[in-house]
């Protein structure tokens with residue numbers, strides 16, 4: 001579905017701050033995969049998503065999406081097929097627009113350019129969708145999104161992404177800024193939508209136990225490399241301790257990410 005082929009990426013090339021983040025990185029994700037991604041700060045998780053989404057272009061190598069070379073395709077073009085959610089609940093929705101207008105933007109995206117308009121039937125559909133979120137949003141279609149709480153906003157962002165019918169979903173610690181209760185709600189909505197729509201998904205989390213519990217494949221990154229890639233039956237047998245031990249074995253060093261180890 002999407003692959004990174006021999007991608008090399010250097011920030012600030014030729015300056016004292018030169019930083020080669022990826023050196024011939026290879027990775028391929030299949031349609032229907034639900035991949036969890038872990039790794040300490042600076043491992044390259046967000047930059048990997050930036051490569052896939054077209055936020056950054058590799059210096060060498062290719063990004064192939066559905067068999068097409070999209071290496072040079074700008075982010076806004078790839079955004080037609082790639083949905084992305086960030087940690088910041090303010091990032092995915094427009095504060096000064098109403099819920100229904102925000103939702104309409106995404107629904108139009110999902111209808112791939114077909115002319116559709118906001119009518120009674122659509123409002124009822126939006127209300128139903130919002131009711132499903134169970135966050136008290138079903139009667140707030142005409143409120144500005146800026147009035148919502150972080151949890152409500154991230155749940156709405158998730159719903160909107162689903163309405164836009166993405167082929168690939170990139171979730172970058174999208175529950176990390178929420179309080180534990182809202183984080184749980186948004187996470188369970190996430191797993192529901194992924195399953196219901198069979199969404200090909202990559203999800204960065206700093207919670208190792210969560211990365212083990214969810215999805216069919218787990219990637220562990222370190223210093224710009226995918227150092228562990230565990231799927232299927234092997235993934236089902238994982239524990240946090242096993243994962244930490246496997247990391248030590250392949251990297252010859254101890255996995256140090258206090259945050260990740262603490263959130264079991």
Ligand SMILES: Nc1ncnc2c1ncn2[C@@H]1O[C@H](COP(=O)(O)OP(=O)(O)O)[C@@H](O)[C@H]1O
Pocket residue numbers: 011012019021039040041042043044045046047048
């Ligand atoms: N736009 C940028 N300019 C310079 N360096 C960057 C940029 N984006 C990321 N990096 C560097 O790339 C490396 C990986 O960062 P990142 O992908 O954000 O890590 P992670 O998401 O795993 O914490 C870090 O060394 C970071 O400083």
Ligand SMILES: [Mg+2]
Pocket residue numbers: 045046047172
């Ligand atoms: Mg990151």
